[in-house]
Amino acid sequence: MANQKNNIIIEQSSEDNNLPKVFLHGPPKFSIVLQPKPSHNFHILNPSSHPPLHEFIALNPHHASSITAVVCTGGFPVNAEVLQLLPSLRLVCTPSAGTNHIDLFECLRRGIQVSSAGNLFSEDVADLAVALLIDVGRKISAADRFLRSQLQKPWDFPLGSKLTGKKIGIVGMGRIGLEVAKRLEAFSCMISYNSRNKKPLLSYPFFSSVLELATNTNVIILCCDLNDQTRHIVNKEVMLALGKGGIIVNVGRGALIDEKELLKCLIEGEIGGAGLDVFENEPHVPKEFFSLDNVVLSPHKGALTSESLIGISQLVEQNLKAFFSNKPLLTPVI
């Protein structure tokens, strides 16, 4: 009996040895959340996603040249150095819409394919953007906090500011920006936008700079990619142009905003408030934010609904399966 069991184990190993190797490049819990179901097409080298990549390669140097695909997440970059470490890499699969943690140029150069979450999260991220906007404007979290403190009776809570009819400036009119626009139109908001290029099929007014956009709106919602052109695209000048009643919502990437300046403007009342799902150095959030009543802070959960999780697990698995069956990726980036 024992022999049989051992034989089975050996057989499994040799089967696994012939399968293309996939590495999970993320934090320890990453694999529990995103593990593709065991497949006949590929073998996951590190189901527990521990230890991290460099340590793993140091312990198992023979695997450096066996890894054909990496599933990675924000905070775990696939940069030139990582690509150098994995000479057989052919696919980078990220369960996010954003790809700023991947050196796309270097992947292109090396003929490595990249897949992302595509539009899977667009609705959830757009919902969160609207949630943060209403919360900041109507002081929902602050009011809930006020009630739970049980200190104040009768209720004397400050008034919020009206959302219906407000002028909204969306930075980045990809799928997420469009979903945000669609939602806020139902609140009779007036939508305008800035993006790399004007979209000829869109009827919303276009502004060629974020500064102009901020000058002409009451709310800025950041829905764009983070890259060299968009780093700190919301700076002090933009915030002053937005003005004292203005609200900033960020569901893109933390570094789209000059965080230090944002804090200053909020404390000094140069802008009205901010709803932030992302920060420059997650999970670190400057403590000065914690005492502000006019900000709502969210730990990068734009896409983290139960429904999205099921969706992304399926999508990652489908992309890996497609790749290893020599079929087109479902959600290719390059």
Next chain:
Amino acid sequence: MESIGVLLVAKVIPYLEQELNKRYNLFRIWDYPQISQLLTQHATSIRAVVGRSNAGADSHLIDALPNLEIISSSSVGVDLIDINKCKEKGIRVTNTPDVLTDEVADLAIGLILTLLRKICESNRYVRSGNWKCGDYKLTNKFSGKTVGIVGLGRIGTAIAKRSEAFNCSICYYSRTQKQESKYKYYPSVVELASNCDILVVACPLTKETHHIINREVINALGPKGFLVNIGRGKHVDEPELVSALLEGRLGGAGLDVFENEPHVPEELFELENVVLLPHVGSGTVETRTVMADLVLGNLEAHFLGKPLLTPLV
């Protein structure tokens, strides 16, 4: 007009109080430790009462003001005004419909989103300084869900319009089916609750709608369902709601109103799956100002013998 006595029965925005004070002989109910003192001294000079969603004029007060001609409420709901008594005595009643519809609908959507996407909880979590990478607490998607509305009036319709932009399906219950409505109608609240993910209360408070959200409705909504109340606290059997939340029979609740404001059942403070607001439905500077102008406009019209702007009675 300074000789016209106006009784203010609730705290309002400074603008309204100042204008009332300028134009009339204003009595503030909170200036008198006992209402009997106020009535003894000034009852006969009071010709108007100005109220709000949290204070109106009951039968007793109306009887005590022999020269009362008009009650003007800075709210759309008038459940705290004895309307029948007003009709009997020929007392005019005005409210502030339409001007707050958008505001309350915005708040309803805000409550739904903060509840489903656990915004308050996330906010608390980040502020605790405990955020670590890879913390995967999941929330509930709003887009595409089914929203059930109790009361498809102005506010209910505005909530439906906004929800549709999130690709939600809309269904409703009201006293009678609205023939012109494209939304699915259910002839009872229990059936509505059984067939939606999020139940929103948006109807007026009357004898018929008192405790319209009861144990049966709450159980029908279920452990994956969410209740949002932007109507009146007494729409919901509050003790039943609390026990359902504590026992996990209801997924969560977003409440702008409570049965005995400003009292909130303390058990709710321990729960993460509730969002609690101090009756802020119409609470923005912009809207409260417009409501104030409507109150002032109605009073002015009345005392000048002109048609009222927004009469109920």
